[in-house]
Amino acid sequence: MKIGVITFPGTLDDVDAARAARYADAEAVSLWHADEDLHGVDAVIVPGGFSYGDYLRCGAIARFAPVMTSVVEAARKGMPVLGICNGFQILCEAGLLPGALVRNAKLHFVCRDQWLRVENNTTSWTGRYEKGAEILVPLKSGEGGYVADQSTLDELEGEGRVVFRYVGENPNGSRNDIAGVCSANGRVVGLMPHPEHAIDALTGPSDDGLGMFYSAVDALVAATA
Numbered sequence: 001m002k003i004g005v006i007t008f009p010g011t012l013d014d015v016d017a018a019r020a021a022r023y024a025d026a027e028a029v030s031l032w033h034a035d036e037d038l039h040g041v042d043a044v045i046v047p048g049g050f051s052y053g054d055y056l057r058c059g060a061i062a063r064f065a066p067v068m069t070s071v072v073e074a075a076r077k078g079m080p081v082l083g084i085c086n087g088f089q090i091l092c093e094a095g096l097l098p099g100a101l102v103r104n105a106k107l108h109f110v111c112r113d114q115w116l117r118v119e120n121n122t123t124s125w126t127g128r129y130e131k132g133a134e135i136l137v138p139l140k141s142g143e144g145g146y147v148a149d150q151s152t153l154d155e156l157e158g159e160g161r162v163v164f165r166y167v168g169e170n171p172n173g174s175r176n177d178i179a180g181v182c183s184a185n186g187r188v189v190g191l192m193p194h195p196e197h198a199i200d201a202l203t204g205p206s207d208d209g210l211g212m213f214y215s216a217v218d219a220l221v222a223a224t225a
């Protein structure tokens, strides 16, 4: 299976996201912000970092990159897409996920290992997890506060589209302790924490994040069966 990993000017975690895809036995395909197509990949990861220097708002410029036209089109046709941190911000700016990410409540950049609860294990990126499982992955962001209007929050909760929830102290003021959400079809997932930095205990706090990448490969294999 081919998983594309996009690099924008300012992206930081593309190499780690590609490594995580390879750990899950996928072929990682580098995509560039200026690409006009997705080079035949089966899924896409929009990784973390500081695309375009976070100018205007995190993700506000990257969402206009040429590659994002293809990502939006592919996502609307059912391609699995994962947005990690800045990638989550970009997917919200591009309209593929509801809500927005705002400055952390205490206006400090938060960088710590963070416990999460898996609330939805039916998405393209969470099938390997038990519902209710708690995983430990790094959180490192300045605009990690998930916000949405009450009707959107009610819709997300009612439809089970909150995929990850912070456990313990809320690190950034996110409404309903939301750490990640998904599209209505469960194919597009965005989260602020970094599963690509938790794929082996040697280089991260755990290997709890690896399941997301295996889940995508499982979903892609199942879709072609």
Ligand SMILES: NC(=O)CC[C@H](N)C(=O)O
Pocket (backbone or CB within 6 Å): 047, 048, 049, 050, 051, 054, 058, 084, 085, 086, 087, 140, 141, 142, 143, 144
């Ligand atoms: N690690 C990241 O991707 C950071 C995302 C964004 N630059 C923020 O600080 O919120």
